[in-house]
Amino acid sequence: MTIDRTTLRWNGWGPVAQENALPDQAPQWEWIRETLGLSHLPKTPAQPMNEIRLAPTRLTDAQQEKLAAIVGENQLRVDDYERAFHARGKSYHDLLYVRAGKLDMAPDGVVYPRAADEVMSVMKLAAEEDITLVPFGGGSSVVGGVNALAKSLDGAVLTVDMTMMTRVIRIDKVSMTARIEAGIYGPDLEKQLQNHGVTLGHYPQSFEFSTLGGWIAARGAGQQSNRYGKAEKWLVNAKLATPEGFWETEDFPASAAGPNLNQLVAGSEGTLGIICEATVKVHELPARKDYRGYLFKNFEAGVEAARRINHAGIPVAMVRLSDADETFFFQKFSSSAAGGLKSKLQNAYLKARGFAEGPCLMLIGLEGEKDTVLWAQAQTEAIAKAGGAMALGTGPGRKWYESRFHSPYSRDPMLDRGLGVDTLETSTHWSNIAALREKVTAAITRAMDDNMPEQGARGIVMAHVSHSYPDGASLYFTFVFPRQRDREVEQWEAIKRAASDAIEAGHGTISHHHGVGTDHAPWMLEEKGEIGMGTLKAVKAKLDPKGILNPGKLLG
Missing domain, CATH: 3.30.70.3450 (Alpha-Beta Plaits)
Incomplete structure (x- = not known):
C-alpha cells in the first residue's frame, strides 16, 4: 500500500493527524452562522470507532482460508476497522451514515491483491462461491461508487482494495505512453513519472487520496483537463479481470476496427471487471x-x-x-x-x-x-x-x-458543527450554460428552503465552470446548509432529487466527472435511453453473468 489505512480518517477526509482547517476559535464560524441565518452552530461530532459494533462477517472459515491462500494472510482483513474504512465512499450522503456509526453496509472482508493474477484468482473464487466483489482504490467516490452493497440480502461482500498494485511497469518516451498498475495513488504516480521527465497531468481535487484505476472507472477529470484531457481521452488500453477471464482492450493510436472498447472501460465503475493495469498517454514536464x-x-x-x-x-x-x-x-x-x-x-x-x-x-x-x-x-x-x-x-x-486540494479538509469541521456541505456537477452546451446554472441553483435553493431546521435559516448555492470544450463546458455546484438533524438523509435526498431533476429537465448530463454510482443511477435511463441501457446491461451479462461485480452501481 502507498498509504497505511490506519493513518487515514475512516469517517472523513485526509490523514488522522491532519490539522483542523477550521478550529473552534476560527473567525469564519461567526460569519457562517450569520450568513446561514442560524441562532447557533451546534456540536455534532462523529461517533468514535470504539463505540461501534459491526455485524459478524458472513465469510465462512473455509472461504477465508481460500482467500488467504491466494493473497496471503496479511492481505486478508476481517477486522472492524478495515471493514468500516471500506463501507462507503466520501460523499456527504456516505458520511451521514458512517459518522452516525451506521455501518450495516460494511463489507464482510477486504483483500489486498499484489498482482493481476491474484485479482483473477479472487474473481474466480468469488464467482464459484457467489460472493459480491466491490473494487476499491482511494475510496474517494462522492456518488456511492464503492459502497459495499451485496447482490442479495444475505450474501457476503468482499472489497478488493487495489492499493498494493502500484508499479509503473514501463514508460515509452518515444510513443509517450506509460503502463501502470491501477492501484497507485496520484502523488506516487506523478513522483515516479516525473522522475523520468514526464507527467500524466491528471490532478482532480481528490488527487492526494485517489488512484489511477478509480480515475478511469469514474471517467474522471483533472483540474488541467483542457490540456491533458479527461480519463477517456488519456486512456490508451486497459487490462481487466472479469469472471469470464482477463479482458484486454485494444492498444492502437487509432483504429477503425469497430467501436473502441476502451470507452466501455472508462466509466464502467467496476461493474464490468476490475481494472488491473492501464496504458496512458503522458507528456513532457511543462517548462x-x-x-x-x-x-x-x-x-x-x-x-x-x-x-x-x-x-x-x-x-x-x-x-x-x-x-x-x-x-x-x-x-x-x-x-x-x-x-x-x-x-x-x-x-x-x-x-x-x-x-x-x-x-x-x-x-x-x-x-x-x-x-x-x-x-x-x-x-x-x-x-x-x-x-x-x-x-x-x-x-x-x-x-x-x-x-x-485543500477544500475537502473544511468539510469535516463543518459537519462537526451541524452543517451540510455537498457538491454536484454537470455539463451542457455553451448556449445553455447560463440557463442551466439558473435552473439548478433555483432548484437547490427551493429544496433547501423547504428543508430547514429553524425559522429564518437558509443555505448557500455556488457554481463555477471548471472544464471547457469547443461545444460546451461543465458546471460545478457547491451548497452549504444547516442540517435537519432529525432527518438528515431525507433532507439530502430532497435536495439531490430536486437538483438532478433540474439538470435532466435543463438538458445537462447527470454527471460530468463524478460518475454514476448509486446516487445518479435513477437518472441513467432518461439520459441513455432504453436501447442504450439495454446495450450496457448486455455487456454486463456477458462479462459478469452472475452479477457479482459492484451491484447497484451505474446500472441500478
Missing part, C-alpha cells in the same frame, strides 16, 4: 506554468470569454470561472481573520471600476513550452479584457494553485 486571475462584471461575460478562448484554439490548461456567490464566499471564507479582499479601499476601487455588483473571478492556467505559454497568456488576456475583465495578475492564480 513553464502560468496561473492568473481576471475579474468579470458578471457571470455571462465570463462565460462568453471562456467560450471565445476555446473557439480560438488557444492551448490553455484550465479556464475556471466562479459565479458571483462563489467568488464572494471563498474570498470572505479565506480572509475573515484579516478583513479580507473586500476592505473599504478595495470596495471603493471596485465600485469606481464598475465591479461593485457581483463580480466573478476567472482563473486561467497555462502549461507548456515557454514561448507557447507566453503567446497563450497574451491571447487569453486580450480576450478577457475585450470582455470587460480586470486583470488581477498571478496572485490569485498562485494562491489557488497552492491550495487546490
